[in-house]
Amino acid sequence: MEIAYTVHPRPDTGVYNAKLGMWLFLASEVMLFGGLFSSYILLRAGALPGTWPSGWLSVPLGTLNTIILALSAVTTLLAWYSCKSGMFDKFKLFQGLTILLAVVFLGIKSYEYRDKLTHYEVELKNGQLADGHLVRREASGAVVLHGRLVQSRAELMDGRKAHGERQELTIAKADIVRMQNYGPAHNTFLALYFTLTGLHALHIIGGLVVMSYLWGPGSRMWKTNPERFTNRVEVAGLFWHFVDLVWIFLFPTLYLI
């Protein structure tokens, strides 16, 4: 039993089934990220004055990741173009490059996550805050941070402002009132950062799985049904471009403003 229009477009709609399906799926994805971005706007607009941080994320790393995803959009397009032109070797090359770029993106992202998760804010008995990256925990229960001491949280809100010298701080267990890393529970900004980029990273991983399948075992279809294979590459590419596009919105929202 054959289902109509799996490979060739239906004349009056101009698309084949999978392409339409992907566009519909992307419409729902727009609503998913639309809901999340709306939440960002509402939570940021409703935040108490002086509680919304800025400059907490590394703009150079974010920019690098933006360039990487933009490049991967180009290689995705070239991979599809190679299929269309019947150049299977070039498809393998460009698809491979896309996969490589996606892996690099995830690598940089993990580095950024690690940087946040090892960054601690320690509330001290004397009311001061110690803020910095964890160097080690000592057997006595004391922690060693590479960072600085500040008088209040407000001083930490702008990450771009020049701060005092960073130094190795050893904090005795008895001095610690509360110790918390810069994870999602730290504040609303980081909650949004981890949730939004985490969902985006899940999309990257999903795309990576599909792209790798089409590069590896899935590419056998090139010999039996090249047209259908090209369609698959196109549909996966549509998804990939959407994931890139989401990042284009995420980057300024989280890193720059």
Add this chain to the structure above:
Amino acid sequence: MQATTQAIPHTFPDHAAHEDLGFWRKYVFSIDHKVIGVQYGFTALGFLLFGFFLMLMMRWQMAHPGQPIPVVGPLLTALLGDMATRGIMSPELYNSFGAMHGTIMVFLAIVPLAVGAYGNYLVPLQIGANDMAFPKLNMMSYQVYFVGGVIMLVSFFIPGGAAQAGWTSYPPLSTSIPTDGQTYWLIGMVFLITSSLLGSVNIIATIIQLRAPGLTWMRLPFHVWAQFTAAFLLLLAFPPLEAAGVMQLMDRVAGTSFFLPTGLAVGGNLANISGGGSPLLWQHLFWFLAHPEVYVLILPALGIITEIIANNTRKPIWGYRSMVYSALGLGFMSFLVWAHHMYLTGMGTKIATFFQTTTMIISIPSVIILTCLLISLWGGSIRLNTPMLFALAFLPMFGIGGLTGLPLGFSASDIHLHDTYYVIGHFHYVVAPGTIFALFAGIYFWFPKLTGRRMSEYWGKVHFWGSFLFMNLVFMPMFIQGLAGMLRRMSDGGVQYSALKGTGVSGALSETVIGLNHFILWGAVGLAIAQVPFILNLFWSIRHGERVTSDNPWDSTTLEWQTPTPPPHGNFLTPPSVYRMPYEYSVPGAAKDFLPQNEPPVKP
């Protein structure tokens, strides 16, 4: 020349399947849209019954607070332990039954039945396609739905029990109640949302891509239009709730404060959270789904009713085009009314005015559709069979449900009625004697296509009159209770709330109002008994019902009746072409009183 004659050699199911797939691939991991539709149907009917039993136990607790539940009490104690000591329903158990009744009825019973079962089974048949556009995704959508349902059911048996914060799961309550049931609820919802996403992409793509030659948009049966619109609502309205679900999951698991405000105190102590979140944000995202969801519940029902009314009045539907445009208008407007659920959250009058206006506007297309169906009855030669009885009852019942919604749509009158039993009465009139009646009607109507046999007319009518009577006995008193000010989530039916009486005390409910709980309880018991003939009739008729002698036993015009009975994998013997409108009944000068859509025009 008609389906009647080509039918006979293909009546037996064994000849129908071209390939021999074996039990598992044929019935469990099937990619045939009809099998998946039936899987959806039976699973959803099971959940419908389960959700109904939850409500029945709650009704006992409301009428007889603190007394052991008869019959099932010991079983509850054995299964749930502390939540139901000595067979008595604890307030926590009442809350979790309430939350799960709503969740199960909406997300696991009615939507899967209306969209999963009817959409899957009928849409490809009615548009002359051999299957859905993405059969494997279709199978996955059922499986993901099934897993979501299992997660919801498992949550009853974990320590602390199932979710207790209502089907709306408003934070900070939902985040503060110390049970993992809420986490299960959220994970279950993510599965259900994924399932409906796969299903709706499939239905829309199928309708756009796989219509038979000649089946133009304005020749589609109204049911297909209704499913098309409902699928778009699912596609676009569910993702914001998925976003909200992910955020609430983060609140519970990762300790974030998306929905938790600064300074939140739980049990008298300041909660150890970062704060800065907004409980209202959840409500916005929730109702952005949950209002369109109402139309997902009602649109397929209107579609089913339209098919049955056209067929049983033996005349074309009056105002088919205006019904189509109304359905699309309903779909569009349903995205712009969500905040009428939130008048009491302190929104400004300007915003309230906007949402009142859109709410009044959305009632116009609903009224147009209902009016068209009513006028369609005029001058018809009505056949009063079981499906038609349900369809006829649907019209006034849905009318009551709709009209009682108007006072809730005005922010002034909503202040009094918000969160009372009036709201419960209102939406149950829409969904229970509305949508569920339509779903029953559909089961009686399409049963011969699925099985080649009819369900018993006699027991069908017993089922109808019983359900019709008891539905009204259950839901009509709720309007009275609501107007008297009875709140919707009181686990003792308002006894404690009204304990203090006399001068200077306002709000206490009278004996009569509280006494109505007994009335409703026995109405609900009657409703349960009225379903027995249906269940027996359904299963008995699969093997023993009266055989139909034709593929088209109701003399219908739409394409699903022009297939062998039951339709084989691949549906049509030859790909159909369509030449006419969906409801060409009693065409002047025609030989019969119906002209199927695929009947070529006679050359002069």
